[in-house]
Amino acid sequence: MSDSLTHLNAQGEANMVDVTDKAVTQRQATAQGYIKMSADTLAMITEGKHKKGDVFAVARIAGIQAAKKCGDLIPLCHPLMLTKVQVDFTSELEHNRVKVTSLCKLSGQTGVEMEALTAVSVACLTLFDMCKAVDPHMVIEGIAVTTKSGGKSGHWERTQTC
Numbered sequence: 001m002s003d004s005l006t007h008l009n010a011q012g013e014a015n016m017v018d019v020t021d022k023a024v025t026q027r028q029a030t031a032q033g034y035i036k037m038s039a040d041t042l043a044m045i046t047e048g049k050h051k052k053g054d055v056f057a058v059a060r061i062a063g064i065q066a067a068k069k070c071g072d073l074i075p076l077c078h079p080l081m082l083t084k085v086q087v088d089f090t091s092e093l094e095h096n097r098v099k100v101t102s103l104c105k106l107s108g109q110t111g112v113e114m115e116a117l118t119a120v121s122v123a124c125l126t127l128f129d130m131c132k133a134v135d136p137h138m139v140i141e142g143i144a145v146t147t148k149s150g151g152k153s154g155h156w157e158r159t160q161t162c
Contacts, residue, residue, distance in 0.1 A: 007076050016076045022109040027150030029104050031116035033143035035124045036097040041135040045098075045127075046091045055130045056089050059100075063087035063123030067104055067115040077114050082106050085115070087123050100124050101146075113145045 009015040045055050052058075064085045071079030084105035089098050102119035104112040124140045131138060149155045 014076060016078070017110070019078065019109040022151070024107055024109055025150045026107055027105070027111050027148075029111060029113040029116040029148040030101065030146045031113070031120045031144060032099060032101045032146050033120040033124050033140065034092075034095075034097045034099055035127050035138055035140050036095070037131065037135050037138045039093075039096050041131055041138070042091060042093065042096055042098070044134070045131065046093075050130070050134075052130050055127060058130060059089070059123045059126040060087045062126040063100070063102060063119040066122030067102065067119040070115045070118045073118060074114055078110050080106055080108060080110070080112065080115060082112065082115060085119060087119050089123075098127060100127075111148055111151055113148055117143060117145060 006017045007015055044050050048054060064087055066073070067085045068082060071077045082104055084103065086103040088101045090101070091098055100120050100123045102116045102123070104115040104119065106112055120143055121140075124143070128138050128140060144158060146158045147156065
C-alpha cells in the first residue's frame with residue numbers, strides 16, 4: 001500500500017492523477033452495500049406490491065446511470081468508458097435488508113472502484129427514496145469495495161467484513 005496520496009501534488013494541492021503512461025489493462029471492481037428496512041417493507045418490494053411499481057428495476061437503472069456519471073459526481077475521478085455495469089439485489093429476509101451488489105468493467109488506464117461504489121450507493125439511495133413514505137426508518141450501511149482486478153496492483157479481495 002502506498003504512503004502517498006496520489007490526488008495531491010508536491011505542493012499539497014488537489015490534483016487529477018495523470019494516467020497517460022499507465023498500461024491499458026482489463027479492469028474490474030465489485031462493491032456491495034445494504035439497506036435495512038422493516039419486514040413489511042421488504043415483503044412489499046420483494047412481492048412487487050409497492051404502489052410505485054418495480055422498485056428494484058428503477059434502482060438498478062439508477063445504479064447503472066450513476067456508475068456512468070461517476071466522473072461528474074466525484075471530484076478528480078477520471079471519466080471512464082465503462083464496458084459493463086451490473087447491479088443486483090438479494091433480499092435477506094432473515095436480516096430485514098436488501099444486499100445491493102455492483103460490477104463495473106472496462107479496458108483502461110485506471111480502476112473502476114469508485115464507479116462500483118457509486119452504483120451501489122445510488123441504488124441504495126433510490127430504494128430509500130422509493131420506500132421512505134412507508135418506512136422512514138430505513139438505514140443504508142456497509143458500502144464497500146469487495147474485489148478489484150487489473151492494473152499494476154493486480155487482484156485484491158476484501159478479507160474483512162464491514
